Amino acid sequence: MSTMAAVAQPLAANLVQSVDWLAIAPPTIAAVVGLVVLVADLFVGDAKKALLGWLSVAGLAASALLLLPLLDGDRSTFCLTGDADVCSYTADRFTLVIQFLVLGGALLSALLSVTTLKDADKGLPEGEYWFLLLSSAAGAALLPASRDLATLIVALEVASLPAFALVGIRHGDKKSSEAALKFFLSSVTATAVSLMGISFVYASTGTLYLTQIADRIQDVDGQLHTLAQTGVVLTLIGFAFKTAAVPFHFWVPDTYVGAPLPIAAYLSVVGKAVGFSGLILITVVALPSYADVWGPALAVLAALTMTVGNVGALRQQATRAYSAVRLLAWSSVGQAGYLLVPIAAAAYSDDAERSIGSTVAYALMYAAMNLGAFAVVALVGRTRPANRLTDYRGLYASNPFAALLLAFFLLCLAGLPPGIIGLFAKVTVFSAAVDAGLGWLAVVMAVNVVIALFYYLQWTTLLFRAPEGEPAGHRVPAPLTVAIALTGVIGIALSGAPQLVLRFTDTGLF
């Protein structure tokens, strides 16, 4: 991120690039606060390490608040001196919503991390932890705004590299380092493949700017045509990996189980947001003319992903260690399938932005509910670190509110009332698929909703069953309460007025 700041110094008078500081404020603030935390860590004694935590949370909150002034109109910066409308960074409605999702997700993960760090008391290095989290958040916030492949790849890497470190941050733990290695190697391979794809696309179009690619890729001549097509597919791989689409999902369960819980939550929400926003930028912005190429590919990927995700979650034994986190991992793979459906539908329907809107709406709902679920899992994990599903038996007796809210979150993810927002989010995805004429995909999704309900409801019934043995009293620390309460309020508010989230389905995003 520091390289970005260096470029801003004026090299020569006429080469001064007017930088719209307000537009790039959110990612920059996150990065700067990250640096401040890294430096402050040296001076802060062990006693006041918690201060770093609250500083990072404040930093994230500030960068989220900075989105508000950008709401009025589309602003873009780092544009070409030649023609001003080809820019690297645009803060349009799509960017703002994804940045809000990313920063909100990071904020909630930070709240979970505060408790985890306090419980680990010196088991985890606070300074590095917060620095890595903030820098990953900054990278993730940068990605939706980037409008050229270079910034896109850099943002992707800035979001991913700190994540590898965060996954492996528990030094003594074998599982953590193993998970980190798996995540690292898979991700790096995917990025290499993606870069190869970008090089082919660059070869066939001669530019990296998405809008220019969109124009030039249409009139690619003869033998470059197959090169362009392979380039398109290979580029998609990197981002499909990040959203954990099927052939690239193997890392998800191992990583989430190995990683500390807040990081698993962070990856499941922000990691996926990075993935599908990258996919949207490439497919809808960069390559609308190749819709018949990436349309069916994404549709097949979506169908496979949701089926494998749900079916994988179906067979979890409730007695294995970390089975709760593993179930949430598989469920996040399944949910990624639902996220991909509208993108695939965008290829077929005439109004691509409407169907993209339903991905965004679904992602917002998914983020809130998933983080809520992770918060409650973190809460239970504090007294029963093995986090088996059987540990949730009779949670209602010991902690009624947490149990009720977890039930609400799970039913929202399943898409059944009382989770009304979950239901309507799924309805928008269904309607995007039906509108695009992808009947078979809608039917596959219908079957998946039923399979998903099985394990979500199995867990919910477990909560309300009579607890054997005396119910362990869960004392809920402050940050966890805030996190659970926040996600709960968001869920219930959205259930009351789904329009707040669903309005993205009928407004122009780009």
Next chain:
Amino acid sequence: MIDINESVMQFLLAFVVVGPLIGAAAALLPAPPGLKGKSPEQAVLRHGMTVTGAVLIAAVVLALGFDHDHPSKMQATTDISWIPALDVRIHLGIDGISLPLLVLTALLTFLCALYSYFKMPAGPSPKAFVALLLVLESGTLASFAVLDLLLFFLAFEMVLIPMYFLIARWGGEQRTEAAWKFILFTLLGSVVMLLGLLLIGLKAGTFDMVALATDNGRSLTTSVQVIAVLAIGIGLAVKTPMWPLHSWLPDAHTAAPTVGSVLLAGVLLKMGTYGFVRILLPVAPDGFRTFAPYLAAFAVVGIIYGSLACLALAKQGAKGDLKRLIAYSSVGHMGFVLLGIATMTPTGVNGALFANIAHGLITGLLFFLVGALKDRTGTTDLDALAEETGAALYGKAPRLGGLLAFAAVASLGLPGLAGFWGEMLALFGAFKPAEDLSRPAFLTFMAIAAFGTLLTAAYMLVVVRRVCMGAVSQEAPRLADVHTYEFAAWTPLVALTVVAGLWPKALLGLTDPAVQQLLAGGTR
């Protein structure tokens, strides 16, 4: 009858739909100081009774305030936008078709609350029981009062979770598998229905039922209508249940507690058939016309299949469970309803709606009685009850035996009781179906269905013979006869069955104009 101004009617309807939800939330809270009652359980059960009672009173006042001269006009309508993005509007309203179902649901739920106030089903906390019951009531009432396709889907799904928990937590043996089969089967059906609803909503441009009904499928191409009817039809058929998709019903009924069975049979099955009449008939008539013969065929097979399954269960030594038998009889009765709808004639649809209400009353009563029998003898297994000559309920508990005989006779469709008019009109509709449906096919369906009534009579009377009659030995222990609270819960059902039987105009007067307009495409 009595005229109430429109805004009060609107409030009443809104209260009927939302009231139980608020009640459910209140049920979870600890009892307020004033209404402590003897114990928290008793307080919460009383709370359940008061809320369902209030909803029943509101429903009855709605019925009285309803303008009986124009039942085809949508009354007590509220129409506020909720989700403009999906074009979902909270559009409530009742007409001749939905009013009887609304009142029936309110009545049955109140009777269930009354019954469980005195006889709490075995299982954990009654607080959760009352909350779930109220959410279930709100879901069912919403499904009848709502006039927006997506809200209908929302209500359709709102009943799944409460009924799942009612079966899984308070049910009898094998309750978990039965609950799973119930919820997964119905959910698959309802999600497929969602696809159909979306197809119609997107192609026609609006989700509003009234607008779609007046448009009568003119803006939908026939191929779209066919796909939509197929998708929605499957979802509704699972819920009805239509023959091949029925296998969840017997398990759910055998495992559900008495109150659960009454509500499942009395109310939840009606949502499916109501969906056929309110959505498929007016909105996609051409699509429905292509499927009408197949629907009628499946319905008729359902009648014969249900009756034969009951006969197999009622046979000596077949170890048949009485609740399972009544569940299969519901498959049979619902077959008549579907046959009535498939004829696409005012007579047939009137018959279907009447049979709906009648089945709700009679099967509700039957399940109450079988539940009482299970409480007294501890089993509903026919062979255990009736050793070899019969359980001689006439001797051991004459009033209970008499009521069981009355319910069985009403269920087999004795004219003069509610069961007859629905089936008769359905058959009469099938005798002369809509003009472009093949007459010979429907004549054979009618003949087979009429033969089905004979089979229904056969197994019902075999049940009466094996349960009520029998060589009673003098020293046989007399069972406790009907208690007062049981009488309180059952007399409304008995009375309504007789009144509906002797004075069918009470219901048909309401539904006929509405159905005429619905089938004529809302032009009148």
Next chain:
Amino acid sequence: MTTTTLAVLVPLLPFLGAAAGLLLGRTAPGFVRPLAVLPTLAALVLAAVIAVRQGGDQAVDAATELTPTGSVPIELALHIDGFAALVAVLVGFVATCVQIYSTGYLRDDPRYPSYAALVALFTSAMLLVVYSGDLIVLLVGWEIMGICSYFLVGHYWETPEARAASIKAFLVTKLGDVPFLIGLFALATDAGSFRITTVLGAVTHGGLDHPTLIALLLLAGVAGKSAQFPLHTWLPDAMAGPTPVSALIHAATMVAAGVYFIARLLPVFEASQAAMIVLAVMAAVTMVGSGLAALAQDDIKRVLAYSTIGQLGYMTGALAVGDRGAAVFHLLSHGAFKALLFLAAGVIIHAAGTNSLAAMSRMRDLRARVPDAYWTMTVALLALAAIPPFSGFFSKESVLGAAEHVATGHTEHAPGVAGWTILVAGLLTALLTAAYAMRLWLLAFRGRGTEAPDHGRQPLTMTVVLWVLAVPSLALGGLAYRVLPDWFDGRDLAPTLTTSVLGTGVALVGGIVTYGAWRYTASVAAHSPIGAVAAHPEGDAARVEAEAIASHAPAYGDVASAPDPADPGRLLLGPLHRHAAGGFHLDAVYTALFVRPVQAGATLVRFLDREVVETYVRGAGALPRWLGIAVRRAQTGNLQTYVSALLAGTVVLAVAVVLVATGA
């Protein structure tokens, strides 16, 4: 009070009486007896007043809409012509007699309140059928009668015969009612209304497009209800119910409803020649078959049951030849003397402690024990055998006269062949009727052997009713045959010379032959003891009868016949006796035709449901489970497999996309 309000009150009063009886049966037992008898009595009086007011001229018509149905509305309609008025009087009269008789018959039976209420409900249903002007309202009354007969036949539900007979009675009548309903639909669709007047109007203008089919469908329902040939097997078994029930339902009223219905809608049947011929053949077969069967029965009530089927055959025969006046005339007279026969049989069973004729023929001077029953039964048997001057003679002669009238060429109403079949069958049945009447009389009252047990005098209420019923059996025919035509549609009911001489002669021959056979076999009776007597003779009549019915099958091995060599019937029938006793094995035919296929279907459905449908559902459940196991097994934990899967996926995707883009 206009005639319409009176007419509405006639079915309403017994209904209210029944409802009151059911509700406060157990709480206020004191009221039960008056509540049973008074409403029926009031209904009788009102029916008589209406009959007088109507007097056979213009039919009383009134209707209000019961309910809209979407196509053909159903009206609560009244249509009282001469037939309706008189049949209503008969129903009221017999019902009152039975209610009074039942107070004595079921004196200390705990279930009397529900019994009385059901009989009252039955009476109101029958009156509804008689007065109703709308076919569907008629069907309502029709089926309520069926269900009341089910409950009343099942009154002694402790005995296995009663349990089986009640369900059989209802199912066989319901089997008939299914085509009946379809026939009503066809009528309503062609005529455009369920009103009888409109239907008859439509028939006169030739509105029915295929009357034969409609007539045959309606005929099935009538055959079921009036126990005619194909669907009559339920009536003999229904004798397992109490005797007053048999007297009311299975002699005078319900079984007559079918005949009354055809009489009401005769033009519909006359519209198709084929239907009339089928009706005639059905009547003929019924008459002759039941006559033979009656001769072979051992249970006194089963003899009377088969006799009822035979007499109903006469009535349908009269309808087959197009003379509904004769049919209703025979219906009225038969209603009176058959009810008397049943009630007297009840008294005899109570006195003798058994219902088996073989046992009674071994009791000496049983007639001294029950003198009232003896004399009234003799009168009734003479009326049954159509010996002049008893009422049976006049009504049966009017039927034979009508048949002879058509047979000799006046075929405007019915084909000649129908006339001939009815005439021949009628005469043959007259012979058989006289035979089994004589046999019953001889075996019951001319028994030899041990002294008949003496259980004191019969209750007064029962004996009074017998004498009240004896009056019409004796006098109705003689007085009424001149007066009745102006109630009916005017055709002369006087007995014609040829048929009366032939009929009476044949009857006398039948009687004398049976007497001869009895003289011959009576000597054998002395040394072949047989018979079982009820356990509690001192109990009330109902208890004695219940035990008699229950003990007949174990004692004699068969509920119908008894291995009694001294039985003249056995001698007369010879080889035919075994088949006749078992009702010509029609039950076995029905079991093979209907019951066994349905049970096979039931087992098939159970197999289908458990194996086929369940396997689909369980299979659908298992598929995700197998996929789940496969997916989890793919998660080996080895990084190399993950990355290779990733790259393999990439390659597959790239190749597929390139192929799709170039190919498509």
Next chain:
Amino acid sequence: MHLAYPAVLSTLLFCTGLYGVLARRNAILVLMSVEVMLNAVNLNLVAFDVWLSKAAEETLHSGQALTLFTIAIAAAEIGIGLAIVLAVHRNRGTADIDKLRDTAEGHETDGPDSDARTAEQADRTGKAEATA
């Protein structure tokens, strides 16, 4: 020089890197092969940039800019990759990828130590709670 030579070379390099990732046991060698793949992409980018700038009149040389970025990213990746491999080696005593099977799905029984680990962490949080 015709464009085909560098393109073919980079594809070959990419495939060797790929082979290295898939076949090698030792984590460090896998890291090296990933670097080879990234360098193959760099070569590709530079080659295309030169080929394109020859054709187009004025160009932004974005290909070479992206190469710079990729090199920076590769450096960062190697940093973190080696750190992770070191951690794995310290925890497990070996860097052999095939041994890393703890978090596998089918892994039925959990290692005893992981329970010990979680149990010990449980009481610490219990203590922490008590003190808070």
